[in-house]
Amino acid sequence: MRFDGRRMSTNVEDRRGMGGGGKVLFGGGIGAGVIGLIIYLLGGDPSAFLGEGGNPDNIVRNEQTAGPDPAQEPLARFVNQVLASTEDVWSQQFPKELGQEYRAPALVIFERGTQSGCGSATSATGPFYCPLDGKAYIDLSFYNELSNRFGAPGDAAMAYVIAHEIGHHIQNLLGISDKVQSMRQRVSEREANALSVRLELQADYLAGVWAHHEQRMFGSMEAGDIEEALNAANAIGDDRLQKEAQGYVVPDAFTHGSSQQRMYWFKRGFERGTFEGGDTFAGDI
Ligand SMILES: [Zn+2]
Secondary structure (H helix, E strand, O other): OOOOOOOOOOOEEEOOOOOOOOOEEEOOOOOHHHHHHHHHHOOOOOOOOOOOOOOHHHEEEOOOOOOOOHHHHHHHHHHHHHHHHHHHHHHHHHHHHHOOOOOOOEEEEEOOEEEEOOEEEEHHHOOEEEOOOOEEEEEOOHHHHHHHOOOOOOHHHHHHHHHHHHHHHHHHHOOHHHHHHHHHOOOOHHHHHHHHHHHHHHHHHHHHHHHHHHHHHHOOOOOOHHHHHHHHHHHOOHHHHHHHHHOOOOHHHOOOOOHHHHHHHHHHHHHHOOOOOOOOOOOOO
């Protein structure tokens, strides 16, 4: 993607050098953050969020903690510019298609571990959106994971990941996340998983809609970029992840959708460029 000279967002919260490491002091007593940190240091299950959200203000930076890694700066800049692009695209599309204003989320860039309104997170949690504080979270090391673990390298793959998280923010703004959450509480685990898949595929669709307008407004896509994003959607589908982890696939446990479904919905969003067409809750997916 050609992003040179593109504007930067003012909604990035850069917490790199602040948490998850050994040189961090906590000012708020034993809270969820401390417990999360301890479990992280013990190598515990990092995908688990712990307790209620802690207060990031309780994290005090030690004088000796190193600042952000300078080698990460081009990536930090790119991620920031992608966020700015989502702001440009969605603040145009919201009034145009829905007759409402777009409220942009903050994107927290962290390193190793941090607190969110949804609890503690570590790098291994992967990028996520917390509907409770309305912020998206990413550790930039996920870029290496995409490339090395998932075989989905490239800036367009990373942009797709950011756009997917912003897709969850849009679902939150539109009340879709709330509706799905309350529906999930009333059904079986199997049906609850199926609802999660539909929510995830809609975020993929919205990432595709973003890519459509990014290209129309800025023409940043280069040859192979859409394939690169599709490759990422393919690589992080639940069937692929499960196969890698346990050697077989259990469809009932899917929470993100299969690789094929993820690619289908991203591509559909990219081709259409409208909210209309993105109802993943009706009919077959
Ligand atoms: Zn998601």
